[in-house]
Amino acid sequence: MALDRALLEQQMAQLPIVQYEFFPTCDLVFSERVRHICAHECTQYGKSWACPPAVGPVAECRAHCLSYPNALLITSLSEVTDIENLETTLATRVDHEELTRQVKSLFQAQGVDTFVLSTESCAICEHCAYPGGPCRFPEKMFPCVESQGILVTDLAEKFHIDFQAGGNLVTWFSLILYR
Numbered sequence: 001m002a003l004d005r006a007l008l009e010q011q012m013a014q015l016p017i018v019q020y021e022f023f024p025t026c027d028l029v030f031s032e033r034v035r036h037i038c039a040h041e042c043t044q045y046g047k048s049w050a051c052p053p054a055v056g057p058v059a060e061c062r063a064h065c066l067s068y069p070n071a072l073l074i075t076s077l078s079e080v081t082d083i084e085n086l087e088t089t090l091a092t093r094v095d096h097e098e099l100t101r102q103v104k105s106l107f108q109a110q111g112v113d114t115f116v117l118s119t120e121s122c123a124i125c126e127h128c129a130y131p132g133g134p135c136r137f138p139e140k141m142f143p144c145v146e147s148q149g150i151l152v153t154d155l156a157e158k159f160h161i162d163f164q165a166g167g168n169l170v171t172w173f174s175l176i177l178y179r
Helices: 005-012 032-041 058-066 086-091 093-109 152-158
Strands: 019-024 070-079 114-117 169-178
Touching: 005 093, 032 058, 058 114, 070 093, 086 093, 093 114, 093 169, 152 169
Parallel strands: none
Antiparallel strands: 019 070, 070 169, 114 169
8 A cells, every 4th residue: 555645744743743754765874883882882782672683683684674665754852851861861762652653553554564663772661571582562662773773873964853952952763664
């Protein structure tokens, strides 16, 4: 079923999306450097089905992402009291994850196949089943955009999104890949 983009945009106008861009997935930039950062700087590396190495090698992630010819990037903003406080900052992503679920459901209502990527590591379960068991909620879990090796900073530059909005504002990104 083909996406009715006009209807989707009309529906998204009712949501707290700061910016969105439609583009072909061939415009995505993948890099092994992103994985290096995951492995050496992220505390979730090796602890979640939403993150490496559980999501597979970058080459496989790239092939899977590119099997969806189209993408929608959405952003939202959250204000925090102290941008340096990681716990406070990460707590604001819950609203963005709900927003991402809402946009995914708009695609589903049109019968469009999606692969959704979102923020940071999945936080649905208090303790992820990885690596000992399968994901408990694969229909709800969104892998992290960066987990696929995608350069979010490239998307921000390409679409003129102020990645670091300044002050105590956090910009959250999600990608809905679709066919």
